[in-house]
Amino acid sequence: MEGKIIVVTSGKGGVGKTTTTSAIGAALALEGNRVAIVDMDIGLRNLDVVMGLENRIVFNIVDVVQQKCKIEQAAIRDRRIENLFLIPASQSDNKDVLSTAGIERVAEDLRKQFDYIIMDSPAGIERGFENSIVGASEALVVCTPDVSAVRDADRVIGILYSRSLTPKLIVNRIEPGRVKRGEMLSHEDVMDVLAIELAGLVPMDDKVLISSNTGTPLVLQNDSKAGQAFKRIARRLNGEADLPFEAPTDRSSMWGKISRTFGLR
Amino acid sequence: MINFESVAPVKLKGVGKGFWITLDPSQPEKILICEIDKLIRKLKHLAVNADLVLDVGDAKGHDALIEQIKIYLRENFELGHIGTSPVKRSVPLERIRQRDLSSGWNQHRSDVLMLRGRVRSGQAINAKKHLVITGDVNPGAELIAGGDVIVLGKLFGKVHAGYPDREDAIIFALGFNPSHVKIGSISALGSEGGGGSSSEFASVENNKIIIKDYMKASPFRRLPWPEAI
Numbered sequence: 003m004e005g006k007i008i009v010v011t012s013g014k015g016g017v018g019k020t021t022t023t024s025a026i027g028a029a030l031a032l033e034g035n036r037v038a039i040v041d042m043d044i045g046l047r048n049l050d051v052v053m054g055l056e057n058r059i060v061f062n063i064v065d066v067v068q069q070k071c072k073i074e075q076a077a078i079r080d081r082r083i084e085n086l087f088l089i090p091a092s093q094s095d096n097k098d099v100l101s102t103a104g105i106e107r108v109a110e111d112l113r114k115q116f117d118y119i120i121m122d123s124p125a126g127i128e129r130g131f132e133n134s135i136v137g138a139s140e141a142l143v144v145c146t147p148d149v150s151a152v153r154d155a156d157r158v159i160g161i162l163y164s165r166s167l168t169p170k171l172i173v174n175r176i177e178p179g180r181v182k183r184g185e186m187l188s189h190e191d192v193m194d195v196l197a198i199e200l201a202g203l204v205p206m207d208d209k210v211l212i213s214s215n216t217g218t219p220l221v222l223q224n225d226s227k228a229g230q231a232f233k234r235i236a237r238r239l240n241g242e243a244d245l246p247f248e249a250p251t252d253r254s255s256m257w258g259k260i261s262r263t264f265g266l267r
Numbered sequence: 268m269i270n271f272e273s274v275a276p277v278k279l280k281g282v283g284k285g286f287w288i289t290l291d292p293s294q295p296e297k298i299l300i301c302e303i304d305k306l307i308r309k310l311k312h313l314a315v316n317a318d319l320v321l322d323v324g325d326a327k328g329h330d331a332l333i334e335q336i337k338i339y340l341r342e343n344f345e346l347g348h349i350g351t352s353p354v355k356r357s358v359p360l361e362r363i364r365q366r367d368l369s370s371g372w373n374q375h376r377s378d379v380l381m382l383r384g385r386v387r388s389g390q391a392i393n394a395k396k397h398l399v400i401t402g403d404v405n406p407g408a409e410l411i412a413g414g415d416v417i418v419l420g421k422l423f424g425k426v427h428a429g430y431p432d433r434e435d436a437i438i439f440a441l442g443f444n445p446s447h448v449k450i451g452s453i454s455a456l457g458s459e460g461g462g463g464s465s466s467e468f469a470s471v472e473n474n475k476i477i478i479k480d481y482m483k484a485s486p487f488r489r490l491p492w493p494e495a496i
Contacts, residue, residue, distance in 0.1 A: 153407045156388035195405055197385055 013154030015125030029236030054217020109137025202235035205250035285318030
C-alpha cells in the first residue's frame with residue numbers, strides 16, 4: 003500500500019506549522035508507522051533544529067529533487083523514535099530551484115518507502131507553498147485563534163480546495179483563560195469562519211518553546227498538554243476518526259478544580 | 268374626461284354621487300375660492316350633502332391651498348365629504364402589472380447570479396446584475412454586483428452593489444458586518460466589531476449609505492406586487 007503525503011500549511015507564519023509537523027510526524031511514528039518529515043521551507047530551514055537533528059545533515063530535499071542523491075541518503079533517522087526520518091531543506095538555495103516535475107517524482111518515490119510523509123510548507127502562498135502541495139494527498143491547515151491567522155488560513159483553504167485537496171483544521175495555541183475573558187477568539191469562532199473538518203485542538207503550552215529549542219520531541223513529554231493533543235491528532239489521522247475532541251479547559255477555574263477533585267477529568 | 272388644458276381656473280363636473288372640481292393651482296387662492304363659490308352656489312340644493320373632489324391635476328405641493336379651500340367650503344356650504352383626486356397611475360406601471368398578473372416572469376430571463384456555499388478570503392465574485400449568495404462571506408472576500416447583493420448568511424468582507432453607478436441598489440445580509448460597503452459611487456466603512464446579529468440592509472439616502480433593520484424597514488415592502496427583476 004502506498005503512503006500518504008500530508009502537507010501542513012497555514013498561510014500566516016509563526017502559527018506553529020513546524021511544531022505541528024514534527025509533533026504529528028513523531029506521534030505517527032510512535033504509533034508504529036514509517037514516517038518521513040520533509041522540510042519544504044527552502045532557504046529558511048528550521049525543522050532540523052526543532053527535531054534536534056541539525057548536526058547530522060549531509061544532503062537535503064533539493065539534492066534529492068535534483069537527483070544528486072537518493073532519498074535514503076538525505077533522510078536522517080531519528081535516534082529516539084524508531085521509523086522517524088527527516089529530509090531537511092536546503093539553507094543556501096531559494097524556493098525557485100525545485101521543479102514541479104522533480105517534486106512529483108520524489109513524492110512518488112516517498113510514497114513507496116513510507117507510510118506517512120509530512121510536508122512542512124513555508125508561510126505564504128507563493129512558489130514554496132505551491133511546491134509543497136504538488137504531491138500532497140491530504141492537507142492540514144494550522145490556525146491560531148487570532149483574526150489575521152484566520153484570514154490567511156481562509157485564503158489557503160480556498161487555494162487548497164481549488165487544487166482538489168480537502169483540508170482539515172488544527173486550531174493551535176488555544177488559551178482557555180483568555181477565551182473566557184473575551185481576549186481571544188474561541189476555537190468555535192475559528193471553526194465558524196473556516197468551516198472545514200476539524201483535525202484537532204491544541205492548547206497553548208510553554209513546553210513547546212523548550213522542546214523546540216532543545217530539539218526534544220514534544221510528544222515524548224507526557225506532561226505536555228500540546229504534545230498529548232498532537233498525539234490525539236496523529237491517532238485521528240491514523241484511522242481513529244471517531245476519537246472525540248477535547249476542548250482545552252482553563253485549569254485554574256473553580257469548576258476545573260472541583261471536577262478534578264471528584265475525578266471528573 | 269376632464270380637460271386638463273382648460274384655461275378656466277376652476278371647472279366643475281358631476282361624477283357619480285358628487286362633483287369633481289378641477290382647479291389650476293397656479294392661480295391666486297382668492298380667485299379660485301371665488302370661482303368655486305360661484306359654481307357651487309349655482310348648484311343650489313344639488314350641492315347639499317354632495318361629495319366633492321378637488322383635483323389639481325399633476326401639480327404637486329399644493330396641500331396648503333387645498334386645505335384652505337376645504338375650510339372655506341365647510342364653513343359656507345353643507346357639502347358631504349371633500350377629498351382630493353386619487354394618485355394617477357402611469358401607463359407603464361399598469362402595463363407591468365398586467366404583465367405580472369399573467370405570470371410574465373415565466374418567460375423572464377435573468378442575469379441574477381445565485382451561488383451557494385462559503386465565499387472565502389481572497390475570492391472575488393463579479394455579477395453582471397443582482398448577486399444572491401446562500402452562505403457566508405468571509406473576511407477578505409469581495410463581492411461586486413451591477414444590482415443588489417443579497418447574502419443569506421453572515422456577510423463580512425468588501426461589497427460593492429450597483430456597480431458602477433446605480434445608487435438604488437441595496438445590500439442585504441442575515442448577519443450584516445461587512446468591512447467596506449459601496450453602492451454606486453458612494454462608499455462607507457463597515458462597523459468595527461459588533462453588529463451582524465440581525466438581518467440588515469444598506470441603501471443610499473441623501474448621498475449617504477444608511478443601514479437599517481430589514482424586518483422593520485424592508486425596501487420591498489412598499490411594492491404592492493411581485494415584479495420580475
